[in-house]
Amino acid sequence: MLDIRLIRSDPELVRQSIERRGGDSAPLDGLLKADERRRALLRDVEALRAERNQVSEEIAKIKRGGGDAADMIAEMRKVGDRIKELEADLREVEAEQDRLALEIPNLVSEDTPEGTTEEENVVVREWGEPREFDFEPRPHWEIAVNLDIVDFERATNIAGANFEVFKGDGARLRRALIGFMVDVHTQEHGYTEVAPPIIARRDSLVASGHLPKFEDDQFHVRENDMFLIPTAEASLVNIHRDEVLDAQTLPVSYVAYTPCFRFEKFSGGKESRALIRQYQFDKVEMFKFVLPETSMDELESLVRNAEAVYQRLGIPYKLALLCAGEMGIQAVKAYDPMAWFPGMGSWLELSSCSNCLDYQARRANIRFRRERGARPEFVHTLNGSGLAVGRTFAAVLENYQQEDGSVVVPEVLVPYMGGTRVIGRN
């Protein structure tokens, strides 16, 4: 969430960001009103409390001296009742304010492009040449099914639509991608590997920004009100929940492989097919806790870390700077590296890298101290996929397919595939 003092002192800045995202600024107006009301109540309550504290002390003195304080006590009983009334009002206003504050999206960075649709994202750089095919390249679902390395039909036996079964060399390729990605980030980019819980409490998803707004998209465990994580970001940000980190330890960089679960009810269209949008998918996620003044540089480095995976895999991509309306509510600035899918004939993100400034850190109450005795400040957090495994799997199939339907294994994955260089029909 945003600092209420910022919202108070510069509401138009916040309104502008909401409008740039194409959002509704009604919650902002409600929030401002609630805040004003809250502060007025607080002033009254605190004045009465101060009076009560003072008189109670006098009562204690009188009683110790064996005196009679009956009239003071009677007086304070009235004050106490009044305080209770005001406190009830205050609680109500505070709850309202909190509810609205969670809905206000983060600011939007100056250099974020205007717009609310994918077409308005701005390509900032490109890497790799889309391969020339001397045959008609097939979409990944045809390749996968023909090779019998992914089985969508039988997944429905287990879980219904929007799942897949990886099989044989497909299952191995999936593991190879995970192992390769995690190794690149730990060994070359300095991240610490973690394996967090993939089910999290409600408050953890509120902290990450996925609740309350997107509850409909989450798999919910009714029994204990927990959620299957939609991304490892939800787990990783909460690792340091309520902590005050030592500035010396920053930046803290984690990478985690986890399954992710998203119950996105809309579907259909080429870009939702097969491995592109599933209820369950694998993802390697990078996450950083950093000093505020470094977060924009850290975003650049995070994107480079994601791009390195594309490059090592030899998958051509365009790096898109997302327009205001395409970003998640936590982000002030975000990049999506978009991979080329020759079979589908489209560019599709395998990753999204965001700088959240202190928006998430505020929700999760994660701070740091510059030096001993200094007052704690909120850290900045960044997250980025490094990469989404299912989509990367699909991108590999489409980019490395051969005319006979087999798929060449990218050089860097060969060691992870036990030396297998080509996936063909068995």
Added chain:
RNA sequence: GGAGAGAUGGCCGAGUUGGUCGAUGGCGCACGACUCGAAAUCGUGUAGGCGCGCAAGCGUCUCGUGGGUUCGAAUCCCACUCUCUCCGCCA
């Protein structure tokens, strides 16, 4: 799932006949003294949130969380959460 214990400041650990307790003490840390320097020793200081204020500062809240009783609660009552131990079950 059953039984029990517990949750206090950066850490350890007092405090439960309600009344200067935001909290004794120790450790750690910072500064100072002593020292050529250091160790040891001594002294001083050392939580966070919110509100008001240009600021100094003042006020208020916080002893797991939320309610309640009371003029007044870390201390009494209720609910919840979490942690630990033992038993059971289990990969």
